[in-house]
Amino acid sequence: MDPTLEPLARSLREAPVVDRGGYEYFVHGVTDGVPPVEPSVLRAIADGIRERVDLESVDTLVAPEAMGIHHGTALSLATDVPLVIVRKRSYGFPDEVAVHQETSYGEDELFLNGVDAGDRVVVVDDVLSSGGTIDAVCGALETVGAEIVEVVTVLRRVDADHEDVSRDVTSLLDIRVRDGAVEIVD
Ligand SMILES: O=P(O)(O)OC[C@H]1O[C@H](OP(=O)(O)OP(=O)(O)O)[C@H](O)[C@@H]1O
């Protein structure tokens, strides 16, 4: 494992796991904002993304609300690439694109504003589980005619079925939940 991600791995192994309608949901600063996420971990995540993804000539980082925001922000500060947040609220702008998001445990509406046809974008989120969120965000970006350069998540749940997700996703750590705890998969 990338040694700079060791502190993240350690804290993930200590994350409590709660039941959300039969889905084993772990609670961690990266995915929930609680317990607090260390600035050093946020920096290591931004650096890890920069090592894996070529951000040269990318116009915009695109992060879904809510838990893509802190990772998108850290990456934006480290790279000076502007950040757009895909919101769960409509603004009613004429070019707004609305898409339906289905996750492993819930659903919502997402609204994309601020990305234009031809923009080169990188999508950033906290975790890939069913892939429903990534599919929804990428669908909205395709509707506006953006060029999706790469999709990156901090974590990938290998115990969730995201076989049908429409894009390749780069992740920093592969994880699964077993016996009520998060395991790092090497
Ligand atoms: O691969 P999926 O099954 O789509 O799951 C991953 C998504 O689920 C969470 O978002 P959610 O909208 O549930 O919550 P949030 O507002 O806390 O980010 C998480 O932040 C990811 O965006």
Ligand SMILES: Nc1ncnc2[nH]cnc12
């Ligand atoms: N916070 C979280 N914990 C575990 N699995 C998730 N899938 C989506 N969000 C998650």
